[in-house]
Amino acid sequence: MTPFTYYNPTRIEFGRDKENNIGKMIAEQGVERLLLVYGTGSIKKNGLYDRVIKSLKTAGIAYEELDGVVSNPLLSRVQDGIDLVKSHGLQAVLGVGGGSVVDSAKAIAAGALYEGEVWDFFINKAPITEALPVYAVMTLAATASEMNGNSVVMNDATKQKYSIASVLLNPKISIINPDLMATVTNAYLAYSAADIIAHTIEVYFTATDHPNFQSRLVESIIKTVIETTEILLKNPLDYDARGEFAWASTQALNGLTGSGTGGGSFPNHMIEHALSALFNIAHGAGLSIVIPAWMKWYKDKNRPQFERFAKEVFGLHTAEEGISALENWFSSIGTPVTLEEAHIPRDRIDEIAENAHGLAVLWGMGEEYPSETIARILQNG
Amino acid sequence: MTPFTYYNPTRIEFGRDKENNIGKMIAEQGVERLLLVYGTGSIKKNGLYDRVIKSLKTAGIAYEELDGVVSNPLLSRVQDGIDLVKSHGLQAVLGVGGGSVVDSAKAIAAGALYEGEVWDFFINKAPITEALPVYAVMTLAATASEMNGNSVVMNDATKQKYSIASVLLNPKISIINPDLMATVTNAYLAYSAADIIAHTIEVYFTATDHPNFQSRLVESIIKTVIETTEILLKNPLDYDARGEFAWASTQALNGLTGSGTGGGSFPNHMIEHALSALFNIAHGAGLSIVIPAWMKWYKDKNRPQFERFAKEVFGLHTAEEGISALENWFSSIGTPVTLEEAHIPRDRIDEIAENAHGLAVLWGMGEEYPSETIARILQNG
Numbered sequence: 001m002t003p004f005t006y007y008n009p010t011r012i013e014f015g016r017d018k019e020n021n022i023g024k025m026i027a028e029q030g031v032e033r034l035l036l037v038y039g040t041g042s043i044k045k046n047g048l049y050d051r052v053i054k055s056l057k058t059a060g061i062a063y064e065e066l067d068g069v070v071s072n073p074l075l076s077r078v079q080d081g082i083d084l085v086k087s088h089g090l091q092a093v094l095g096v097g098g099g100s101v102v103d104s105a106k107a108i109a110a111g112a113l114y115e116g117e118v119w120d121f122f123i124n125k126a127p128i129t130e131a132l133p134v135y136a137v138m139t140l141a142a143t144a145s146e147m148n149g150n151s152v153v154m155n156d157a158t159k160q161k162y163s164i165a166s167v168l169l170n171p172k173i174s175i176i177n178p179d180l181m182a183t184v185t186n187a188y189l190a191y192s193a194a195d196i197i198a199h200t201i202e203v204y205f206t207a208t209d210h211p212n213f214q215s216r217l218v219e220s221i222i223k224t225v226i227e228t229t230e231i232l233l234k235n236p237l238d239y240d241a242r243g244e245f246a247w248a249s250t251q252a253l254n255g256l257t258g259s260g261t262g263g264g265s266f267p268n269h270m271i272e273h274a275l276s277a278l279f280n281i282a283h284g285a286g287l288s289i290v291i292p293a294w295m296k297w298y299k300d301k302n303r304p305q306f307e308r309f310a311k312e313v314f315g316l317h318t319a320e321e322g323i324s325a326l327e328n329w330f331s332s333i334g335t336p337v338t339l340e341e342a343h344i345p346r347d348r349i350d351e352i353a354e355n356a357h358g359l360a361v362l363w364g365m366g367e368e369y370p371s372e373t374i375a376r377i378l379q380n381g
Numbered sequence: 382m383t384p385f386t387y388y389n390p391t392r393i394e395f396g397r398d399k400e401n402n403i404g405k406m407i408a409e410q411g412v413e414r415l416l417l418v419y420g421t422g423s424i425k426k427n428g429l430y431d432r433v434i435k436s437l438k439t440a441g442i443a444y445e446e447l448d449g450v451v452s453n454p455l456l457s458r459v460q461d462g463i464d465l466v467k468s469h470g471l472q473a474v475l476g477v478g479g480g481s482v483v484d485s486a487k488a489i490a491a492g493a494l495y496e497g498e499v500w501d502f503f504i505n506k507a508p509i510t511e512a513l514p515v516y517a518v519m520t521l522a523a524t525a526s527e528m529n530g531n532s533v534v535m536n537d538a539t540k541q542k543y544s545i546a547s548v549l550l551n552p553k554i555s556i557i558n559p560d561l562m563a564t565v566t567n568a569y570l571a572y573s574a575a576d577i578i579a580h581t582i583e584v585y586f587t588a589t590d591h592p593n594f595q596s597r598l599v600e601s602i603i604k605t606v607i608e609t610t611e612i613l614l615k616n617p618l619d620y621d622a623r624g625e626f627a628w629a630s631t632q633a634l635n636g637l638t639g640s641g642t643g644g645g646s647f648p649n650h651m652i653e654h655a656l657s658a659l660f661n662i663a664h665g666a667g668l669s670i671v672i673p674a675w676m677k678w679y680k681d682k683n684r685p686q687f688e689r690f691a692k693e694v695f696g697l698h699t700a701e702e703g704i705s706a707l708e709n710w711f712s713s714i715g716t717p718v719t720l721e722e723a724h725i726p727r728d729r730i731d732e733i734a735e736n737a738h739g740l741a742v743l744w745g746m747g748e749e750y751p752s753e754t755i756a757r758i759l760q761n762g
Binding site for chain 2 (some may be wrong): 001002003004005006007008009010011012013014015016018178211212213216217219220221223224227239240243244247248256259260
């Protein structure tokens, strides 16, 4: 057991209709004026927008709006949000949407109290020392952004998809209502499943320490994701499966599974960020390509854990069998496992590897992952 | 998935020597004067007391002391602590010890800001609306008091062992250093194992809802407790096993495993509190008697979950096989499974049942557990 700090002060409000109380919950924390952040309009079509606005108004909370946040959320839109907060003297940021929306809300919350450029935080030029409170109503389960301090944003000018992390950015309150996630397409559900699994196996395989308890938590999450994804692909309205999928997703990246492991690294995310930055594919779709490719390359560095994975998750024996089983499962649910399936030309592998290597350097694994190594991994995909 | 709120703002600092920084950590939160609560002197013998005092002094924190907290901690000693806090104008309470010490620290923290009798909180006469901040350095893993807002105290006048729960009582910071737990006797380790298992299976069996994910988390905890207990009985100095045991213990009662289950009830704790209130036995020793007895009585009310338990934890099939396996395992590690082993006369069962029923009423399960039912359960033990 490696020393660790576990501190996660986010309050989760899980259940049907809880979003109808979001205004009251935020008002109880002394907030009177906030920025409402959302995406490209689906919340207006399904009525969620109206219910959130009604809840804010009932609670006497004034708001400005920032819409148009897209998947692989853009720094330029984050900057728009920061400008709105500063010009209106807003006190908090409420994201209503998926991970991209909440990640944008967090970046705005950090940038709003900083004199310099918010991108400074992403390139480790400045530390985050304060932030506005963040609140979230989730419409997608994948990133665990509802219960962590992470934010991933793409610099549209430089095509760098980078991240920040601070407990100051943990949402104060996050609403998880499985009903709000029921309209996610099967394709996006599959991408989300790949994303959740990625969040757990990065550390599961790369950690310096592998406490059995922590491995069991990871396997519990993965088995739950596999089981509930298969239920939801057939019946998207299964509330309980949707709920378990969402709660497992939250636990996958809220600090719990990595505790005591030494933390490991996030090579699959590092490589994928380059894929989605350059080709604007869904993050989860990129991950389901990268994960099996990376596993085939990495497996001999930690064979016991790969054999454990094969046995505990799939009831198989060898590292290779476990990797194949996961790859086949990704295919079976409809998320890509080759570059071709995502229409990414193989002759751009070197460019992808170069972009990813930039992030590897920033994340302290530049030596382990030179561009040539990343390119070799991508050749497996 | 039943609606739930999960909110656990305790910061866990896990690892070797972390207690040497407790003064600095507390000072950073603005505390200048606190009450130091501990037990009957073992921390003075092993040097922990000296290190904590040194850390407080280095950080410029003044302190008063309350020693002599015993297992099944007494209300009278809690009252002594409240008097000390009030007379010295102390700002926080630091418990250094096991669950009894930290539970006492919490009751003091709540009582210190209340005009009436602190026992009012325990008999639901008044709600806890404010409390001093609590800090903890753990020397025993069992109660999860380090990461929850629960406190169990015995009213020495009335022989009622009752409890309170409020997130206001969650420790702000808890130190878990497995080294500090290495001197626990094998007997107490076994009692602790029974206690941890009890924390998970109460809800696991009695919940209205059984999400597979939540069941998997419980099974992960139980398997880890069984595995690490067996290692520690042979080698008490195994740091990693001690650490996993402690961290699994923390997760067993910090709100995680019950999320989405509807919460269930705590009949084993209800009955055991009467045992330890009347006979002053170790809480875990009482639980290892009550649990198999209760399981034999309850199993037909939730056969699928009992069969699941048998399969997932012990690789067996029937409910009865699972119960026997757990009972035998308790025996094998040296914690009692019959009243006789704990020197509790069978002719006092009615008195125990009457005492327990008082708590059942307070916990809202008086109808499900009339005295006669509790007596029948105890006859199994």
